[in-house]
Amino acid sequence: MALIHGNCVLFVDTLALAFDIEVKGFMQRSVDSPNNEIVIKGPHEAFVENIRTNTSLIRRIVNNENLIIENLEIGKITKTKCAVCYIQNITNPDLVNEVKYRLNNLEVDSLLSAGELEQLVVDSNILGIPQVLSTERPDKATRYLLRGRVVVIVNGTPYGIIMPAILVDFLTSSEDSNLKVEFGNFLRGLRMLAAFITLLLPGLYVAITSFHQEILPTSLLYSILASRESVPFPIILEILLMEISFELIREAGLRVPSPVGPTIGIVGALVLGQAAVSAGIVSQILIIVVAITGIASFAIPDFSFGFHLRYFRFLFILLGFMAGFLGIGLGLFVYISILCSIKSFGVSFTSPYAPASSSKGNGYLLPPIWKREYRAPFMDTKRPKTQEKISMKWKYK
Amino acid sequence: MLKSKIGNLEAIMLILTIVVVHTILSLPTDILKTYKSSSLLNILYVGIIAIIFAYLIFKLFKNFPGCDIIDISEYIGGKGFKNIVGVIFISYFIISSSILLRNFCETLKIIYYPMTNIYFIIALFVIAVCVANHLDFSATFKANSIFLPLALASILFLFFANINKFVPQKIFPILGERIFSNFCDRDY
DSSP states (O other): OTTTOOOOEEOOOOOOEEEEEEOOOOOOOOOOOOOSSOOOOOOOOOOOOOOHHHHHHHHHHHTTTTEEEEEEETTTTEEEEEEEEEEETTTOHHHHHHEEEHHHHHOOOOOHHHHHOOOHHSSSSSSOOOSSSEESSHHHHHHHHHTTEEEETTTTOOOEEEEOOOOGGOOOOOOHSSSOOHHHHHHHHHHHHHHHHHHHHHHHHHHHHHTTTSSSSSHHHHHHHHHHHHHOHHHHHHHHHHHHHHHHHHHHHHOTTTTHHHHHHHHHHHHEEEEEEHTTSSSSHHHHHHHHHHHHHOSSSSSHHHHHHHHHHHHHHHHHHHHHHHHHHHHHHHHHHHHHHHHEEEEEEETTTTTTTTOOTTEEEEEEEEOOOOOOOOOOOOOOOOSSSSSOGGGGG | OSOOOOHHHHHHHHHHHHHHIIIIIIHHHHHHHHHHHHHHHHHHHHHHHHHHHHHHHHHHHHHHHTHHHHHHHHHHHHHHHHHHHHHHHHHHHHHHHHHHHHHHHHHHHTOOOTTTTTHHHHHHHHHHHHHHHSHHHHHHHHHHHHHHHHHHHHHHHHHHGGGOOOOGGGSSTTSSOOOOGGGGGOOO
16 A cells, blocks of 8 residues: 555565655745845745755754654644654753643644644733744744744744744844844844834824924924925824825735736835825825834834734824823833733743843843853753853863 | 732832832922922931831831731731721722822823813723733733833933033032921921
8 A cells, every 4th residue: 555655665674564654755845045034144044835844954953862853733634744843951841841732732623824823822812912933944943942942843834933932032033143243232222123113103203293292393393284284184094094005005015916016015105105295185294204114114023023013003093192192101001011911831921121030141132142151041941051151262272 | 918929129119119200200399398498407307207117117027027917917906907907908099099190190181181181081090000900910010120210211311411400509508597496397
């Protein structure tokens, strides 16, 4: 039967059994460069749909017998293959057991993507905040494996899921470690600013123009008033119109055939924005605010987290319109309280800042590479040290 | 009594939230209005009295490690006394937080929202408090430990930004114009 199905059968002399070896090579996409996590100085390989190729990409980087890849199947009908990867002499065994427990206790008919698995294994779906990290880069997956995380790869999806994930993980990129520490930290600071702008800039604009005009310099206030003079709509309608238009252009750009896609995006944004200003529907300064918000949202490395910020900026726009800085301040308090209440596989989402603990170089800002001696204490790994105190021994010999 | 413990840093941040906001934002103005030139001297007097009381409370609490006032009242007078103290405490918190909320909302209404109904402003705070209470207590003190350093940094920034407006000569006389009559007569 094995031969009929196209398998290879190996007979060994003196053995009373034969080996049925699957050697069929299905047609699959070859390893290509990542589409969504582009870096300048790092590797340019990405996961593909085939699980064996993905696990081999990780194994090529971690040439160590302690890298364990356990296979299991999820889905009563699809029996989708999943691989749970961890480094057994680093990762906390309780974390591994918890991940395997959740995966083995999924009563679903089918599992078709890593995105579905992500929603099935997280502790809660509050505010749509992602609690696991998705990556299409094997080097990023390996970096997190070496930090004591667990990576789950799902057959049929070119994404690996890293768990647990904390807030700072969603604002970091694999590029940061490849650059000098000053540049890496500069980029991280820039991304923090981008997250702030994506979430709050439209709301702050509405709050300032509606309630707190006194904080603007007089000349800027006159510019804003002059640009809004001919606009017949209230500020809230104006900003919602432009924000929704921007989201429509962004979504349409994904669906349009690729030769035309970028052109439609540029034409749509430019023509729509310019035409709207010329028609007196919106003000010029609002176009700038919406454009800066959109550009900032593209600077968020993680797609899910960026989507979450884009989604919640509408709430802050409404709060800013209803109650100015007070509304935004209260909204921010509630938002950060909810972030602080989330736990991802037992790890507080706002670690290591809340609860305050020593990050040992694993906070948001990177220390120099020769100072990255410890793994994150909140991961409670088996092997806390990553390198010796003097890692560059060549300097002192 | 709470089963969950909080770290030392979070506990300090919680206390500082109450102390810093009141001490830096409203207390200096009230003291200066009441005591005028003898403000510094009166702060010294009140500070000494407060330290004595705090020491007394510390010494009394030392005999009941890990207990709060509700547990101590149960130890002293049984469940009945514990219930009475509990009711007094709850009433105190309800009344003082209501007064604080109303005061703050009145100030906001006067400065920023003159056309807005005050109940709308109060409702915003109540919603935020309800959501915060619905979440785990640890979420509140973790959020506080994120906000407070930012608040302190902004206060320091405002202080240094306005430092050229300080007139050091206004501190004198340090002990006020009439040192000994401070206890009897405030109007001068």
